[in-house]
Amino acid sequence: MKATANINEFIITRLIKLSGYSAILFVSLIFFFLIREGVPTLAEVPLDVLFSSRWYPIEDYYGIVPLISGSVIITIGATLIAVPMGVGTAVFISEVAPRWAREILKPLVELLGGLPSVVIGFLGILSFTPAIRVALNLPTGLTALAGSLLLAIVALPTVVSVAEDALDTVPRSYREGAWALGATQWQTIWRVTLPAARSGVLTAVMLGIGRAIGETIIVMMVTGNAPVLANKISSIISPVRTMTATIAAEMGEVANGSVHYHTLFFIGMMLFIISLIVNITASAVVFRSQKRAEKVLS
């Protein structure tokens, strides 16, 4: 009896370990594959071409700067919209809302997260982009702004549910302590609850950014895909082309092993590195703030 229990224990712990390590394995395999297919670009395309501002691969113009700038400007726009709204919604759900409102809001936000992005893109192309064109008197509504707005909708549920979970884990005694000292509800939220949940909220923000930068089909539908260098603030109201949309639009046509093929993988590599940087920054910030909290407490 005891022997079988031991065997079970042995098998189960090994399985759990295996699935844990497999994540590391998958990430490194993906990265290895990206490097293998992407790095040849550096030999095939001169650096001044690769970092020029013209992307037109069927005539050997491989400048990826407009694509990077397109992704960055859309992601920044989406973050600026989704983070305040998302954290605000999370605070409302977890701290302010009465019980019945919370029970309606939470599933609704989760439902929003379950909407397929192609549906959001479709809504965007039919209603958002014409409205943006008319409202801002632009030549076309297929702009970075449309992409940012729709990506904010996509990132919002992630930000809300992760931030809300983080706020939920703040012990009730913290809030009671603040109230006992005479703090108002706003002061409690701003000075006590949010700082206490800081690392979770930051994770929420980072996951939201990750969701926005990797989104493909929506940006392909609403941003116009024009590889224009987005280097000023007004670029937000002009069309842009993102890295993800470029890979999606062009991967199907390229011949295996061609320069264009390698360059698309190189773009994939850049995307991977960018999200790696976002993640590392996030954990560095969280780590530092934890250390400071420990210092304060000791």
Next chain:
Amino acid sequence: MNRLSILLIIFAIFLPFSSGCSSNDPNSDLPTVAEQAYIENKGSDTIVNLALVWAETYQKDHPEVRISVTGGGSGTGIAAMLNGTVTIANSSRAISKDELQQAAEKNILPIEHIIAKDAIAIIVNPQNPVARLTLQQLSDIYSGKISNWKELGGEDRQIVRLSRETNSGTHVYFLEHVLRLGNKENKTLFSPDTLLLPSSEGIINELRSNPNAIGYDGLGYVPEDLKMVEVSKDGIEPYMLPSADTVNNNQYPIARDLYMYTAGEPNDFVQQYLDWILTAQAQQIVQDLGFVPVSKE
């Protein structure tokens, strides 16, 4: 008793299905397997609707042949044919040098079949007063030299250029024959702020709602509620709207052949299908869908 009746009902519901399957089995089992052919047909989004109707019509008369049709763009189709994943590649442009070279590396000899002709219509929003353009003007619009409708006799509006993605055969044709005016030495490029939309539908959608926009697409894809522009080769020849007649008379300047490619000589089933495509019945479908039939001479 109750449970038994439920079981009976379930049984009654499923009986037709199971009997349907078993009665089909003997048919599909022995005699047809040897005769059955599966043709996979992929490529140009311009051709996809035409290819679909052809496939449906052909399968009605030839139940032993099954044809599946998908789009994706001419480049996608040719790449798939070279990789051996499809039997027939649809293409709205002739196979390129690079592609021929890849084919040679793989010991494939692509065979070209001209299946129809297509006019590329220049489309604007119905509110746009501009009604006629020359090829030179179109080239200047898309290369960025002209960027306001005012310069073409229209309203004071910025021009929004719409194009298909670079994997579209229509894009390549437009680049070579309109932007570069058919001149091989000409290295004019699309203006970088040209919007590259992933589908015909995207272009039509934007044209419908945006009075600043200009776009191009196959004649068969132009809906009634959008406006086509009359085009003249050089301003001296008459300005013409695209139609089957003006294409066959060589009066409309932006027209091209549509192709199907096979990897090497096709087998009998595929050859029969390709022969059928050139019959009057199939070419009537070409006309019905807004393309231009190839005249057999």
